[in-house]
Amino acid sequence: MIKSLRKKFILVSMCSMLVVLLGIVGGILAAGYRRIAERADHVLQMLAENNGEFPFEDMERKPPEKPERTQKDFHLSPELPYETRYFSVIYDEEGTVLETKTGNIAAVQEADAENYGDAVWKKGKTKGFYGSYRYLIQKETEPMGIFVDCSRELDNFYVLLQASFLLSFLGSSMVLILVLFFSKRVFRPVAVSYEKQKQFITDAGHELKTPLTIIDANTEVLEMMEGENEWTVSIRKQVKRLTRLTQQMVALTRMEEGIGEEEMCILCLSQVIQEAAEPFCQVAENEGKSLSIFVEPRIQGKGNEMQLYQLVSLLLDNALKYSLPESSINLTFRKKGKRAELMISNETDMVPKGNLDILFERFYRTDASRNSETGGSGIGLSVARAIVQRHRGRIQASSSDGRHIAVTAIWER
Numbered sequence: 485m486i487k488s489l490r491k492k493f494i495l496v497s498m499c500s501m502l503v504v505l506l507g508i509v510g511g512i513l514a515a516g517y518r519r520i521a522e523r524a525d526h527v528l529q530m531l532a533e534n535n536g537e538f539p540f541e542d543m544e545r546k547p548p549e550k551p552e553r554t555q556k557d558f559h560l561s562p563e564l565p566y567e568t569r570y571f572s573v574i575y576d577e578e579g580t581v582l583e584t585k586t587g588n589i590a591a592v593q594e595a596d597a598e599n600y601g602d603a604v605w606k607k608g609k610t611k612g613f614y615g616s617y618r619y620l621i622q623k624e625t626e627p628m629g630i631f632v633d634c635s636r637e638l639d640n641f642y643v644l645l646q647a648s649f650l651l652s653f654l655g656s657s658m659v660l661i662l663v664l665f666f667s668k669r670v671f672r673p674v675a676v677s678y679e680k681q682k683q684f685i686t687d688a689g690h691e692l693k694t695p696l697t698i699i700d701a702n703t704e705v706l707e708m709m710e711g712e713n714e715w716t717v718s719i720r721k722q723v724k725r726l727t728r729l730t731q732q733m734v735a736l737t738r739m740e741e742g743i744g745e746e747e748m749c750i751l752c753l754s755q756v757i758q759e760a761a762e763p764f765c766q767v768a769e770n771e772g773k774s775l776s777i778f779v780e781p782r783i784q785g786k787g788n789e790m791q792l793y794q795l796v797s798l799l800l801d802n803a804l805k806y807s808l809p810e811s812s813i814n815l816t817f818r819k820k821g822k823r824a825e826l827m828i829s830n831e832t833d834m835v836p837k838g839n840l841d842i843l844f845e846r847f848y849r850t851d852a853s854r855n856s857e858t859g860g861s862g863i864g865l866s867v868a869r870a871i872v873q874r875h876r877g878r879i880q881a882s883s884s885d886g887r888h889i890a891v892t893a894i895w896e897r
Contacts, residue, residue: 486671486674486675486678489671489674490667490668490671493667493671494660494663494664494667497663497667498656498659498660498663501656501659502656505652505655505656506652509648509649509652512648513641513644513645513648516641516644517641520634520637520638520641521613521618523637524618524632524634524637525611525618525620527564527568527570527632528611528618528619528620528630528632529620531570531572531620531630531632532620532622532628532630535628536572536585536628536630538564538565538568568588568632568633569588569589569590569591569632569633570588570589570630570631570632570633571584571585571586571587571588571589571592571597571630571631572584572585572628572629572630572631573585573597573598573600573601573628573629573631574626574627574628575601575605575627575628575629576627577627579602579605579606579627581598581601581602584597584598584601585597589633591633592631597631600614600617600619600629600631601629604619604621604629605621605629609621610622610623613634614631616633616634616635616638617631617632617633617634618631618632618634619631619632688730689730689731689733689734689737690734692726692730693727693730696723696726696727696730699719699723700720700723700727703716703719703720703723704720729863732863732864732867733863735794735867736863736866736867736870747788747790748786748787748788748875749786749787749788749789750784750785750786751784751785751786751787751789752782752783752784753783753784753785753787753792753817753824753897754779754780754781754782754783754817756787756789756792756793756796757779757792757796757815757817757826758777758779759793760792760793760795760796760797760800761775761777761779761796761800761815762777764797764800764801764804765777767804768804768813771804771809772809772810773804773807773809773810773811773812773813774811774812774813775800775804775812775813775814775815776812776813776814776815777815778814778815778816778817778818779815779816779817780817780818780819783817783818783819783824783897784897785824785896785897786896786897787875787895788871788874788875791871791874791875792871792875794867794871795826795868795871795872795893796815796826798864798865798867798868799826799828799865799868799891799893800813800815800828801864802864802865802868802891803828803829803830803891804830806830806832806833807830807831807832808831808832808833811830811831812830812831813828813829813830814827814828814829814830815827815828816828819897820894822896822897823877823894823895823896823897824894824895824896824897825892825893825894826892826893826894827890827891827892827893828890828891829888829889829890829891830888830889831887831888832887832888832889833887834886834887835883835886835887835889836883836886837883837884837885837886838882838883839880839881839882840881840882840883840889841880841881843865843881844865844866844868844869844879844881845866865881865891868891868893872893872894872895875895875896876895876896877893877894877895877896878893878894878895879891879892879893879894880892
């Protein structure tokens with residue numbers, strides 16, 4: 485249990501760290517990419533307003549001072565016309581390329597410029613990226629397409645992208661190592677305390693066996709000497725109840741310790757469930773109740789026969805104890821994909837609607853007085869949950885109307 489809790493702690497810590505890290509890195513990269521696009525759009529707009537050429541005279545003037553500068557303001561350097569690589573294409577009204585201007589770029593020939601122009605016109609968008617070129621299509625006066633080379637900016641962006649992911653991976657690996665190291669030290673006191681608790685339960689279970697056996701034997705001798713009476717009957721009843729509780733606590737502790745995992749084998753699950761459920765038909769009849777059993781035949785799977793037998797016995801015993809007089813209990817066992825599903829339902833007193841998984845907590849009692857009358861220990865459903873978890877499954881209890889309760893166990897076959 486401590487190992488499982490530690491794994492969950494590590495998983496939650498790493499997932500939280502990765503979400504925050506990806507958010508920060510993603511935000512930085514998105515802002516950088518957006519900045520590249522905005523700067524290219526600013527240059528394209530300037531070129532479009534001047535028929536595909538830079539206004540050299542305006543660029544050489546000193547820009548007026550502004551009281552405030554927003555994020556989208558760009559400083560126009562006099563070197564911008566000389567360091568910007570661009571070309572343009574002229575269209576007719578139908579979108580056919582009439583002319584190309586490639587004098588300001590060496591990497592693109594006229595044929596390439598014509599192909600680029602055709603491709604972006606057919607896309608139907610007025611601006612965007614085509615490869616490493618940011619383009620703008622102007623249709624107001626003379627249709628024109630202008631392309632600005634952003635390869636240098638994009639290369640820098642991709643280098644930043646790769647470095648960010650590499651550093652994130654290395655950082656995550658270092659954090660994982662640190663979390664693994666420190667989580668072991670943090671959980672060590674909890675693990676020691678939990679181990680002592682389990683050892684106490686196991687030792688107490690073994691120590692209680694002898695006095696319980698002696699009490700039972702002495703009660704039997706008293707009955708032989710004095711005859712059976714209400715006091716000896718009460719003693720034997722409480723001894724039986726305490727013996728059962730001790731056995732369940734020891735069994736639960738052994739399952740939580742992982743003892744017996746090697747006892748899993750391939751068996752006929754249908755046969756095990758059927759054989760475990762049939763004896764309860766007579767028990768139900770003696771109590772004036774009915775038990776309906778439906779088991780889908782020939783379901784094969786991996787499991788522990790004794791534990792599955794115990795699972796059915798615990799759930800049916802619980803259903804019989806807490807069902808209403810003259811009511812019906814239903815057991816259904818069937819395949820559900822690659823899993824097996826066992827469902828037991830019964831009519832009971834008023835219970836809350838919805839999820840009732842709190843019933844599987846140790847010593848939980850919905851009605852203490854009634855549990856005392858029926859002899860319930862409050863730990864049987866906890867043992868049932870441990871058995872299902874050992875079979876890599878889950879168990880849940882629910883009520884749809886507040887008068888019927890259904891316990892469903894699903895595990896891998």
